[in-house]
Amino acid sequence: MEGMELAPKVKNTYQAVIELMMEGADLNSLTVAEITARAGIGKGTAYEYFSNKEEMIAGALFYEVESSCRDLCMRIKQQESLYEKVNLILVDMEKHITKTNCFLRAVQILMDNSAISSKLHEMIREKKTSEILIMDMIGMIIEDEIPDSYNMPKEKRSYLTMMILSKIVCFAMYLFSVKEEVTSDSSIMRELICKNTCHEIDNFKKEE
Amino acid sequence: MEGMELAPKVKNTYQAVIELMMEGADLNSLTVAEITARAGIGKGTAYEYFSNKEEMIAGALFYEVESSCRDLCMRIKQQESLYEKVNLILVDMEKHITKTNCFLRAVQILMDNSAISSKLHEMIREKKTSEILIMDMIGMIIEDEIPDSYNMPKEKRSYLTMMILSKIVCFAMYLFSVKEEVTSDSSIMRELICKNTCHEIDNFKKEE
Amino acid sequence: MEGMELAPKVKNTYQAVIELMMEGADLNSLTVAEITARAGIGKGTAYEYFSNKEEMIAGALFYEVESSCRDLCMRIKQQESLYEKVNLILVDMEKHITKTNCFLRAVQILMDNSAISSKLHEMIREKKTSEILIMDMIGMIIEDEIPDSYNMPKEKRSYLTMMILSKIVCFAMYLFSVKEEVTSDSSIMRELICKNTCHEIDNFKKEE
């Protein structure tokens, strides 16, 4: 059952990983000792629930991204326009900087060749979720704008997806790069991105 | 001096790192023993030229990206249109998948919190190069299209830079994701990205 | 009381140890988790009956060897000749390869310095049984052949005992070494050993 709750120790472990990550820890150098100390459980206990360190970290990342995405998807479905949808994603990222970071880290990890990466790929494969649900979410948005998008040539669909993804990554990178500057007003950037996404989709439709 | 040649042992070390990375090694788990063995030098010798492992890896990444960028910049200056410029970047990425990987890895490393990351950030700061020159290159392209762009509001400049960067990242991610599919024809994707970049810049100019 | 039955959980535990040993497990690396899982009882339950792991393993070994020996002793008493007695022991070892193994393992454990060894020695001391009853059995056989053997010089008695024990060990080692060869016919070996034991005892008597 989807709604099945995580065992409390598992939840604590995931939380610990996310917290440590938010405090600036490098996921690749996280130690089991650190994680379990933060989770408030014994080192041995973690091994009752996970079979190795990679499973703890990849699991935390997967769980966090998956549940944020699930939640975000619901809310996107209630938005009318493309602009509002994209805006919702960006606002959400900004509000939950934690999640933003998680998302960025997950993308990052998916592209390096670490042991955590293998584990995460494996989880995605097993759960038959397309890469961390994000792609599903984008696919859904595209379908709303361009009905019948599933019959487009593969390359074109691919382009649209990548285009929207790149906007999101772009905003995430922006947030990441201005993290320390208190003065910056991200609303201008957000607006530019949303408007621009709509333009691109329009252009695309016109050309077809 | 810019043209100063690298000491041969340093060059070997950098090359070794790049080769190992290309063969699929995770940069975070590379060992000094592996690097020096591949470089054909003694473990102790490496410490005559570098003060720690991070310096070897970050140095290799920095050097590789910097020299590819320098080369690419020259060639971009000779292109007339924005379309051609963007296309040149993408073609280059595809041709030198090595460099693409280096670029992706560098971006990636810049965003995690590993020791290598700190070193790389430090190098960028010291050399006063904006993030691995890529940003400089993009800045140059923008200036060509929108003269006087240096006087635009910070947020707008930022947007344009991010927008172009996101296109490049987008293509890199695309290449990465189709790496194994032999059949895929990337020229369609490349064309779409180039055309689209031009559109966006046009729209931006119109709105001003 | 001798006839007192073992508590069922104790019996299960002993059986589990013996089974695992027969399946090729190294007694020194057996874990409590393995033993209790096989015994079908909870890990905590085992500690209601034993005070530590060594007690479980040494106990199993002791119990198994003791009960086989007790049984064997009865049957030896009914044999007339020395030849038949020795033959009975060897035939029994071969029939119950399990017990042979137990016997060999017990001898083995008695001679290493592991924690299990200490425990087993302690048990033997406490129960005032000479080394796992085997020695008692051999002493009995000698007494039958050489009445008054208890008054012989210690060294001579010791020699006779060791001589017979060494024949048994010799056969056990033989069985162990041909374990995998299907073709081997052990009856020749058995016959040789029995005949030879009789010879030796005869010689000994003549010399006195």
Place this chain on the structure above:
Amino acid sequence: MEGMELAPKVKNTYQAVIELMMEGADLNSLTVAEITARAGIGKGTAYEYFSNKEEMIAGALFYEVESSCRDLCMRIKQQESLYEKVNLILVDMEKHITKTNCFLRAVQILMDNSAISSKLHEMIREKKTSEILIMDMIGMIIEDEIPDSYNMPKEKRSYLTMMILSKIVCFAMYLFSVKEEVTSDSSIMRELICKNTCHEIDNFKKEE
């Protein structure tokens, strides 16, 4: 080359294992920390010469037994009678209680199912030495007494080998069992065993 010297750190490690064993340590519970501390080398250093703990312990055992056997074999060849040969073996065992223990432990380890056992078996297989040379030595002794013994039926040869081995094991066990008693005079036992071995060989020859 047979005479090739062991690297000094390897020698120290072997010596450390043997010393610890002689001081009563259980080979299965020896730790790398203990071994290297005793050997006077760093923990990491051991791993430059051995690939795991088992290799250290099995190697020590193998080396010790092999070199004692080699030495003993030379001296046996110079003895005239069977009695003297067997006596030499027993005297040697008693004089070098270390070696006796090594021999017993090696036989013991060969019969349990520990990781050390596997390693030792593997070493024996690789070096193509029959089980630690002991069997070769016994074979040699038999051949001297019963020329043409190599053409005897397998079972009979097997019997003779086992018979002599069991005498040796018998004496080893005797020494082990009286270890603590100061008063005991082992010469009687030794004499009995030697005489008896000669008798058995004689009987065997007569029966043929």
Place this chain on the structure above:
DNA sequence: TATGAATGAGAATTCATTCAT
């Protein structure tokens, strides 16, 4: 200058034992 043998701090993982239920 170049080397690689030596090192020990530190990491992951295991498992006997306890104790609250």
Place this chain on the structure above:
DNA sequence: AATGAATGAATTCTCATTCAT
């Protein structure tokens, strides 16, 4: 009485770095 989740001490092994040659 029976349990098994929780634990942390202890173990093996790795690897960046040093330093004598």
